[in-house]
Amino acid sequence: MPPPPPISNSIRRLRFDHDEMTQQQLADLIGMTRQTVAAIEQNKYSPSLEAAFRIAEVFGVEIGDVFQWKKSGA
Amino acid sequence: MPPPPPISNSIRRLRFDHDEMTQQQLADLIGMTRQTVAAIEQNKYSPSLEAAFRIAEVFGVEIGDVFQWKKSGA
DNA sequence: TACGCATGTTAGAAATTCTTGACATAACGT
């Protein structure tokens, strides 16, 4: 199991705000599997940049509105 | 060799605009190797979301200002 | 109860990103 990435996300809320879109529906829209959407949503790992672009597009927002990055250093 | 990703970037220009920062300097700032920076800059592959966040932060811009995504569909 | 649906979770394999280490070229200054 890899350590959780230092990136959190707002996918669950965004799905909810978009007519309670299911993980499956989101997965279909971005060409991913339901399991991968679930894993990303729960921060098991962070998506590829391409996947991040597609997700942001589905919700009509910027990548920064979907994913929040906690910068580590000082 | 994987197919080139549908994402282009402005890293070269951003480096130039930031006092002609070298690939090595950028690599050091984001904790990557020079070869990886070169490969990303030339669109050999697109970076991870985490790497994209770090690169954007170095230049003080949004991810969308560094990477441009050509959406495929209709 | 039984069914369907949304979600969580796992294991293994496949695909992609990233590193290390090396060698090559061009440009520059001495």
Place this chain on the structure above:
DNA sequence: ACGTTATGTCAAGAATTTCTAACATGCGTA
């Protein structure tokens, strides 16, 4: 000519993301 710096490139492998294929829970409802 020589050394240094910046960049391009390659191969092999490590690390990470994604897929497939299951099985499990809880919820709503007929």
